[in-house]
Amino acid sequence: MYGQRQLAYAPTPYSYIPTQSASISLDERKEVKLAANNAERDLYESLAEVYSIIITLDALEKAYLKDSITESEYAETCGRLLKQYKSNLQDETVSKAFVDLETFKREWDMECPRATERIRVGIPATMEAPSHKPQAAGDSAAAATLVVAATENFITLLDAIKIGMVEKDMLHPLLVEIIQAVNKVTDQEFESKGKIVQWLITLNQMRAAEKLSEEQAREFQFDMQQAYYGFKATL
Incomplete structure (x- = not known):
């Protein structure tokens, strides 16, 4: 059943430690910050959330087409994901960085045709x-x-x-x-x-x-x- 599958959310790394290389010893490693401040960190979090919502929504649509999830479970989950997607993009900073769905998909090399269509329609398939x-x-x-x-x-x-x-x-x-x-x-x-x-x-x-x-x-x-x-x- 779809409901038993745990769909991983996109990682939201704010920093990382480089792996050992010929030019950097373990004693010389330093933490490299990806977020310069809290505002950037919040932005990265929101964009990662949008990414994960799109991926999850695409998997949900596939599960629904395969009858791996009931109509009620699908409708509830789909409606919630669409609301979360819209809620994240209501933030002006996030919306500006996101640009639009097609731009975001190209930037992150995403193949999610079913999620794209569901977002375009804006309602679960059961309502159509x-x-x-x-x-x-x-x-x-x-x-x-x-x-x-x-x-x-x-x-x-x-x-x-x-x-x-x-x-x-x-x-x-x-x-x-x-x-x-x-x-x-x-x-x-x-x-x-x-x-x-x-x-x-x-x-x-x-x-x-x-x-x-x-x-x-x-x-x-x-x-x-x-x-x-x-x-x-x-x-």
């Missing part, structure tokens, strides 16, 4: 296209509760757009709540459901303070209304 049956299947009372919750999430999002809340950090969490809510109600595809995922990807690639343009906001509102109508049609 759930393969499980709805949680409330066969339980009418629970199903009704989930339908109400999903409906409220749609209305909250649409109301937010109407009053001009078009910042990425406002819309993305609401959209995540919608896709989670509808997946609990139904695993069927419905009109414009794919648009929800597409907009999640679009928002995921924006900076937290970025806003949708007026044209994007109108398109987003239209797509979400169509998704809402499509969701209701499946009930």
